[in-house]
Amino acid sequence: MTPYESIISKRDLRVYTDQPIPDDVMHRILQAGRMAGSAKNLEVNRLVVVTEQAVQDALVEAGDFSSWIGSSAAIIGFASPTAELRAFDVGRQAQNMMIAAHAEGVGSCPVTLQHADKTRAAIGLPDDWDMGMVITLGYPVEDHPDSPLKRTRVALDDLIIHNRWQG
Numbered sequence: 001m002t003p004y005e006s007i008i009s010k011r012d013l014r015v016y017t018d019q020p021i022p023d024d025v026m027h028r029i030l031q032a033g034r035m036a037g038s039a040k041n042l043e044v045n046r047l048v049v050v051t052e053q054a055v056q057d058a059l060v061e062a063g064d065f066s067s068w069i070g071s072s073a074a075i076i077g078f079a080s081p082t083a084e085l086r087a088f089d090v091g092r093q094a095q096n097m098m099i100a101a102h103a104e105g106v107g108s109c110p111v112t113l114q115h116a117d118k119t120r121a122a123i124g125l126p127d128d129w130d131m132g133m134v135i136t137l138g139y140p141v142e143d144h145p146d147s148p149l150k151r152t153r154v155a156l157d158d159l160i161i162h163n164r165w166q167g
């Protein structure tokens with residue numbers, strides 16, 4: 001799979017087998033996240049890799065659309081100091097990792113954790129840190145069910161504005 005093919009063919013997958021992700025594959029996925037650039041190269045956020053079932057089950061309760069995440073091979077959270085939240089940095093790391101995972105045959109999905117108090121309790125996150133987003137990882141089941149939100153993307157012509165906003 002070329003990098004372009006990996007980017008273009010990646011869809012978010014939520015149903016996984018119970019096969020664990022080998023250490024070398026996980027290492028490459030995490031390296032892909034590590035190498036994303038950050039604003040002013042500050043690298044303030046940290047990746048919380050959750051493989052313990054009890055911790056995953058606690059994170060299920062921290063989101064409104066996360067009932068399924070407890071069956072992931074791993075959940076990776078993006079923890080940032082609350083005063084230095086940089087969503088663009090987190091997005092770059094997350095997408096790097098999901099594309100790298102997809103190229104390795106590993107499925108993934110971003111998930112929002114709306115309930116900061118439950119997230120903090122689940123992973124012992126300090127009060128002055130936040131972890132509002134995670135990605136899940138796992139090997140996809142055969143005949144993976146369609147996403148409940150499945151549809152095609154907005155057409156390029158509708159997506160792109162050239163030079164100045166056209167109302």
Ligand SMILES: Cc1cc2nc3c(=O)[nH]c(=O)nc-3n(C[C@H](O)[C@H](O)[C@H](O)COP(=O)(O)O)c2cc1C
Nearest residue numbers: 010011012063065066109110111112147149150151
């Ligand atoms: C910022 C963000 C938050 C998301 N939060 C959730 C979530 O809480 N639960 C979930 O199941 N999917 C979540 N998703 C996944 C989206 O539903 C998914 O990206 C979208 O439906 C496109 O999926 P596709 O690539 O399979 O077409 C989130 C995606 C993004 C980018």
